[in-house]
Amino acid sequence: MAENKQTPLNDQEILVRVNAASKESVGWYDSRLSRERQRVINFYNSTLPRRRSEGSSSYISTDVYDSVESMKAQIVETFSANPDNLVSFPPLGQDDVESSRVATEYCNHVVWSENDGLGLIQDATHDGLTARAGIAKVFWEPSSNRIEETFSGISYQDVQGLTSQKEVADLEANADENSPDPTNPTFSGTLYREFDTSGVKLEPLPPEEFLIEPRARSIPKAGYCAHRTLKTKAELIEMGYDRDKVMALSYDDGKGLDMSPEVLAREGQVESQMTGDNALQPETEKVMLYESYVRLDLHDGKGVRLYKICHVNETLLAKDEVDRAPFKAFIPLPIPHMFFGNNFAQRVVPTQNARTVLTRGILDHTATTTNPRWGVVKGGLLNPREMLDNRQGGIVNMTRPDAVKALEQANLNPFVFQTLEMLKMNKEESTGISALSQGLNKDAISTQNSAALVDNLVQLSTQRQKIIARNFAKFLSEIYLEVYRLVLENQDKEKSKIVKVAGNFVPVTTKDWIERTTCKVALHLGYGERDRQAAKYAAAYKELASDPAIGPMFAPKNRYTMLMDGLKAAAFENYSAYLTPPDKVDPPQPDPLKVAETKAKSDTAQAAVVNAQANAQKVNDESVIDGLRHQLDQAKEQIKALQGQQAESRKDAETANKINVSQREVALAEKEAAKGNTNTYIAP
DSSP, X not given: OOOOOOOOOOHHHHHHHHHHHHHHHHHHIIIIIHHHHHHHHHHHTTOOSOOSSTXXXXXXXXXXXXXXXXXXXXXHHHHHSOGGGTEEOOOSSGGGHHHHHHHHHHHHXXXXXXXXXXXXXXXXXXXXXXXXXXEEEEEEEOOEEEEEEEEEEEOHHHHHHHHTSTTEEEEEEEEOTTOSOTTSOOEXXXXXXXXXXXXXXXXXXOGGGEXXXXXXXXXXXXXXXXXXXXXXXXXXXXTTOOHHHHHTOOOOGGGGGGGSHHHHHHHTTTOSSOOOOOOSSGXXXXXXXXXXXXXXXXXXSSOEEEEEEEEETTXXXXXXXXXXXXXXXXOSSOOTTOSSOXXXXXXXXXXXXXXXXXXXXXXXXXXXXXXXXXXEOTTOBSOTHHHHOOOTTOOOOBSSTTSEEEOOOOOOOTTHHHHHHHHHHHHHHHHOOOTTTTTOOTTSSSTTSOHXXXXXXXXXXXXXXXXXXXXXXXHHHHHHHHHXXXXXXXXXXXXOEEEEETTEEEEEOSTTOOOOOOOEEOOOOSTTHHHHHHHHHHHHHHHHHHOTTTTTTSOHHHHHHHHHHHHHHTTOTTGGGTOOOGGGOOOOOOOHHHHHHHHHHHHHHHHHHHHHHHHHHHHHHHHHHHHHHHHHHHHHHHHXXXXXXXXXXXXXXXXXXXXXXXXXXXXXXXXXXXXXXXXXXXXX
């Protein structure tokens, strides 16, 4: 059996389906939510309830205003007092600690420096408390800044150098007629530099501009959600839409958004009259732009996908497939299985009604008893007009003593004041905002209540506020994660941005960033919670530093990290200026006095060693001298002995010589005698 292939949807068919979804959402909003929001705004602005009759008290209790502003003050103060220590990305591993801190500081820079983070928190909180949901739109906005510059008298090589610069978009140059060297002329002209200013944008949406299908449970799972807003044709052209298509757009009934009941109630406080279109040119005429995010099967083989459909009336301006809608919602009082929760301010409207009626009764009764109605006997006054003159000390001329008598007034119901107190208690139970949690209960501080007991009572009285604050923390964490994703997906990986990290301004790039799905929000709600958190760091540091067994593990780098976290928890503004990182600290310099003392001791010891060495050398030298003397004496004795031996030998030699001579003389004499020589020689 052949498979039936469906024909892909054309633009007109897509618009039919999208308009049907938007009309269903608009109809439900304009019928239910819009009336509720209008009523809440009127009570918030103290225009309701109206007084019953002319002349009666016009007093209006401000319970709705007080409850909303008290809760809003708690939320805004909690999440904006110390933004540097508010949201953090937990490390995913040991090597991710520094990268997580850089990512945290970078996202803080985007939320609080590049965008109005405080305004976002205030608007989202206010809308959440008065309109069931506070909506923020988080998106990447491509943009550029075009600057015109002129140049003159530069060489051809310099012109080529300008054209090679990346930010130079258009350059026009002409040779100068009065160039000094005609063979090498100079050039003059204009150029345009384009700087990329694209970035993440955070935009709080007015409640009436956000649409979602009535039975949606959440934005990610919604089949349809949209942002409808009035735009001029010039704005649409700047957004990149086709000029001819935009200029052909006509006035539509979507302009009624400016005349919706909740807008009239919100802006009626400052506007004397609602203005019309007042378009001075066709380009400034406003039309209603729908930026719809709808799940459709376009029959193109992809199945059901999420598409971004931008249209005005029946004109389709853009169609793109996207992976998620750019909306984040703060629901203060969520209801299970529903997108919208309870209306915080609406819960206080009955209390404001009742307190207003009772207080007006007290004021009217007081006014009546102070200035009662009078009964006058006919003919009892000479001039009845004197009774109308109510000035103090005025004179009334009467013809008889009983001519004027005050009419009797019923007594005030004795349960009125008890009822007012009961309504006050009911409001505290309903909103979770009590005088104790605001520090306004003078009976909390007494001799019977210790500081710890009061602190515990304050903590217990802020439980409902903490629940709302935790819901806001969830909303804020989703915004930070979306900011991180948008930066990771759209920003140039090699482009650096100067961001303050740990108190120092450093260039940051996203080339090494990883996918993240979690972030942590610090929640400090109530009196003294931030101080207690800082005290925990101080106590832990003291305990670790004093334990000798932990000392080797508690290195300077660990100490520095704990001290920095403690200073951040204590909300110090310039905490990075108080401590220098261990790797940048110079080696400790010795104490000059101790150095001098050590040097003196060293010199003394060295002198003692030299003296001992000298004494030892002296003893050694004397021993050597004594040995030499002994050797000399032995040599002298040997010489004397040799001299004595030589003298004896000489004497023996002389004696032997004399004997020899005598023997020879005798032998010679005998020889001569034998020859007959009578002259015998006789030796003397």
